[in-house]
Amino acid sequence: MNAMTTAVNATGAAGAVNEAGQERKSPGRPRSAQADEAILDAVLELLSAGQSVAAISIEAVAAKAGVGKATIYRRWPNKEALLIDAVASMKNPLPPPRGESVRDDLVMLVKANRSGRALRYGQATVCLLPEFLKDEQLHDMYQAVIEPRRDVMRQVIRRGVETGELRADLDVELTLLMISGPSMMQNMLRWNPAIKEEGFAEALVDSILRGAAA
Secondary structure, eight states, X not given: OOGGGSSBOTTOOBSOBOTTSOBOOBTTBOOOHHHHHHHHHHHHHHHHTTOOTTTOOHHHHHHHHTOOHHHHHTTOSSHHHHHHHXXXXXXXXXXXXOSSOHHHHHHHHHHHHTSTHHHHTXXXXXXXXXXXXXXXHHXXXXXXXXXXXXXXXXXXXXXXXXXXXXXXXOOHHHHHHHHHHHHHHHHHHOOOTTSOSTTHHHHHHHHHHHHHBO
């Protein structure tokens, strides 16, 4: 089983839930949402503590999560798949853009990407960055996690160009990078402590739209 076939979707969440918010169970393999969360948290805590991908073992994750190794292997085929699902679990589900205002939709998406586990475990992504540079497979797997989320914002920007809210000659990909880059750096590293967290999403989007608006 390829690690890239793990349960990762545009919401960035691992696993599957039904309309009632309950976990769907595979036939013959009952799963515990509590155990899943404990395992993913254990991975993120180990990464946040500075452990490299090579140093993290299934045994260490199992011990920290308080589960047996078999519990992990029933859910993930290998360590790489577990790591990517742990990173994906940092992302809250993206709310659907309302389609009424490009500015409001972009602010909403920036806020959604900077909430929940993403704030709590931002250091884990920092520790993974060197691993992504060294390991092409891990890098590609990470891109598979974030690209669907990136595309939601990309479509909002394109919509703005089509409706005339944004400049017709706007570089969509560069604008996307200008929005997501500062947000990621502040979230992971608190790059500029002089930048206040309150109102950050609004200030960032408004600054970029000053040059992007039609």
